[in-house]
Amino acid sequence: MDATHVVENQPPEFAPRDLWRDDAALREALAREGGGAFSDVVARYGALAGGELLALSFDAHRDRPRLRTHDRHGHRIDTVEFHPHYHQVMDAAIAGGVAGLSWARPEPGAHVARAALSYLHYQAEPGTSCPLTMTHAAVPVLAREPSLREWVAKVAACRYDPRDVPVAGKHGVTLGMGMTEKQGGSDVRANTTTATPQADGGYVLRGHKWFFSAPMSDGFLVLAQAPGGLTCFLLPRRLPDGTLNGFRLMRLKDKLGDWSNASSEIEFDAARAHRIGEEGRGVATIIQMVMLTRLDCMLGSAGLMRMAFAQALHHCRHRRAFGRRLVEQPLMRNVLADLAIEAEAALALSMRVAGAVDAAPRDAAQAAFARIATAIGKFWICKRAPGFVNEAQECLGGAGYVEESLLPRLYRQAPLNSIWEGSGNIQCLDVLRALAREPETGAALLSFLDSAGGRDDAYDAGLERVRRLLATPPGEAHARSAVAALAVQLQAAALLSAGSPLADVFCRSRSGGIGPGVYGVLAPEVDFDLVLERAGGG
Ligand SMILES: Cc1cc2nc3c(=O)[nH]c(=O)nc-3n(C[C@H](O)[C@H](O)[C@H](O)COP(=O)(O)OP(=O)(O)OC[C@H]3O[C@@H](n4cnc5c(N)ncnc54)[C@H](O)[C@@H]3O)c2cc1C
Numbered sequence: 001m002d003a004t005h006v007v008e009n010q011p012p013e014f015a016p017r018d019l020w021r022d023d024a025a026l027r028e029a030l031a032r033e034g035g036g037a038f039s040d041v042v043a044r045y046g047a048l049a050g051g052e053l054l055a056l057s058f059d060a061h062r063d064r065p066r067l068r069t070h071d072r073h074g075h076r077i078d079t080v081e082f083h084p085h086y087h088q089v090m091d092a093a094i095a096g097g098v099a100g101l102s103w104a105r106p107e108p109g110a111h112v113a114r115a116a117l118s119y120l121h122y123q124a125e126p127g128t129s130c131p132l133t134m135t136h137a138a139v140p141v142l143a144r145e146p147s148l149r150e151w152v153a154k155v156a157a158c159r160y161d162p163r164d165v166p167v168a169g170k171h172g173v174t175l176g177m178g179m180t181e182k183q184g185g186s187d188v189r190a191n192t193t194t195a196t197p198q199a200d201g202g203y204v205l206r207g208h209k210w211f212f213s214a215p216m217s218d219g220f221l222v223l224a225q226a227p228g229g230l231t232c233f234l235l236p237r238r239l240p241d242g243t244l245n246g247f248r249l250m251r252l253k254d255k256l257g258d259w260s261n262a263s264s265e266i267e268f269d270a271a272r273a274h275r276i277g278e279e280g281r282g283v284a285t286i287i288q289m290v291m292l293t294r295l296d297c298m299l300g301s302a303g304l305m306r307m308a309f310a311q312a313l314h315h316c317r318h319r320r321a322f323g324r325r326l327v328e329q330p331l332m333r334n335v336l337a338d339l340a341i342e343a344e345a346a347l348a349l350s351m352r353v354a355g356a357v358d359a360a361p362r363d364a365a366q367a368a369f370a371r372i373a374t375a376i377g378k379f380w381i382c383k384r385a386p387g388f389v390n391e392a393q394e395c396l397g398g399a400g401y402v403e404e405s406l407l408p409r410l411y412r413q414a415p416l417n418s419i420w421e422g423s424g425n426i427q428c429l430d431v432l433r434a435l436a437r438e439p440e441t442g443a444a445l446l447s448f449l450d451s452a453g454g455r456d457d458a459y460d461a462g463l464e465r466v467r468r469l470l471a472t473p474p475g476e477a478h479a480r481s482a483v484a485a486l487a488v489q490l491q492a493a494a495l496l497s498a499g500s501p502l503a504d505v506f507c508r509s510r511s512g513g514i515g516p517g518v519y520g521v522l523a524p525e526v527d528f529d530l531v532l533e534r535a536g537g538g
Pocket of ligand 1: 425
């Protein structure tokens with residue numbers, strides 16, 4: 001039969017694509033923040049993520065995890081089944097160091113390199129980033145207890161071992177976290193799960209958790225009320241004799257997105273757990289994990305933006321309308337350039353914070369900077385992601401609303417980082433708290449902002465405003481506008497101190513506030529060629 005028409009004016013396939021080679025800003029950030037010694041490791045992962053992992057991600061996402069509470073004979077098994085491609089993605093990610101590089105090679109620059117891996121992984125398969133980041137982040141907490149050394153070593157082993165057996169028989173482990181309960185997630189002091197001390201030094205937990213992601217992890221850091229108050233525990237999934245610990249998977253959450261990742265509701269019924277840290281110091285103990293997962297939220301949202309932008313740019317470079325390629329249409333150039341600047345700013349700040357986390361054990365000022373910049377960046381970058389992805393989606397027209405384009409998946413994923421692990425308001429209140437109670441954080445912030453001064457008039461004007469703000473922080477009701485201003489100034493400082501060619505446009509377009517709140521509103525004098533050339537791809 002004769003064809004009814006010729007298919008034309010459609011872009012070629014986006015992938016396979018080397019996400020490292022395409023991303024000049026990432027390559028520069030890795031070197032600048034001290035991770036240059038790991039560039040081979042990150043480069044390899046960039047090629048893998050944009051090729052094999054991206055290809056595997058579609059089935060891992062589409063075929064959602066299934067809960068099996070019982071086997072066919074009626075025994076409780078409390079198991080989640082995943083598509084085989086989920087396991088392949090996890091296997092490649094763990095072998096690649098996304099969860100364990102910082103602990104496998106504990107040397108300067110390792111946190112920066114792992115941050116780059118996390119950013120790359122999120123672009124390929126964000127659902128698996130949840131167990132990967134929790135596994136990475138649990139280590140500093142586990143390391144406080146010498147008796148839990150085996151757990152630390154098995155994260156550092158960088159081996160994925162999905163067998164549901166006790167930790168002693170495993171080559172590698174993954175970890176989750178359980179803080180949120182029905183009556184409160186932000187206010188974890190409201191936790192009602194009880195922890196009763198036993199004669200052998202262990203504890204027995206009774207209660208529930210309302211959001212409990214990656215329930216097939218080998219262990220979980222959970223908060224529960226011990227006699228001395230809210231306390232942190234390690235709760236293993238399997239007990240040393242091989243029996244399932246006393247926890248029951250009640251159901252899986254039916255989520256907006258994040259489909260490849262299982263998030264559950266769980267009940268603890270005489271679950272055995274090891275205490276970590278003192279009784280009553282639960283929040284202070286688990287906060288080390290929380291800070292690292294918040295950094296990964298920033299990196300993840302920056303990765304999400306980068307992937308959405310790369311898809312948009314690819315499409316516009318190949319699609320023609322009204323006689324020229326979309327990338328040549330003046331208004332589309334403005335939209336793409338504005339997106340490119342936002343994505344690079346998100347990456348620059350996330351990597352600056354990763355650099356500070358890396359340096360923190362050796363440098364108190366960097367530790368103070370990481371403490372406050374994590375809250376600022378987590379609020380702002382995660383909050384900017386959903387609108388950004390929608391704008392990138394629109395660049396593809398109708399194709400951006402269709403699953404095969406990847407954009408719908410990115411769009412559903414985009415709000416998550418802003419909600420979990422401390423929602424927007426909680427981050428803003430945390431910034432006010434840090435400024436009030438830990439004055440070294442404000443000083444570290446100002447020192448970094450000052451170091452970028454004197455190079456750009458728009459930046460310097462913004463710096464004066466921010467300086468006044470830091471001198472007299474607002475009340476809670478106005479925390480968001482203050483933290484937004486701090487975030488934009490921090491991003492500008494990160495770009496200026498990096499010597500990014502986009503720093504000047506960022507400062508001029510954002511330092512006085514983000515204008516009408518849509519993309520594509522850059523001033524006429526902006527050099528779109530320069531911005532889009534830097535964006536990479538082809
Ligand atoms: C997909 C997914 C996976 C998750 N996985 C996990 C997990 O593995 N482990 C885990 O422990 N949790 C997990 N969570 C839970 C998540 O961390 C919480 O939902 C989040 O911390 C908010 O808690 P909440 O839902 O109880 O909301 P609430 O605490 O009721 O907050 C509701 C809103 O009120 C705001 N708010 C709260 N207090 C104040 C205040 N004082 N002033 C102003 N505003 C305020 C918050 O910012 C938020 O916007 C997950 C959530 C999702 C969506």
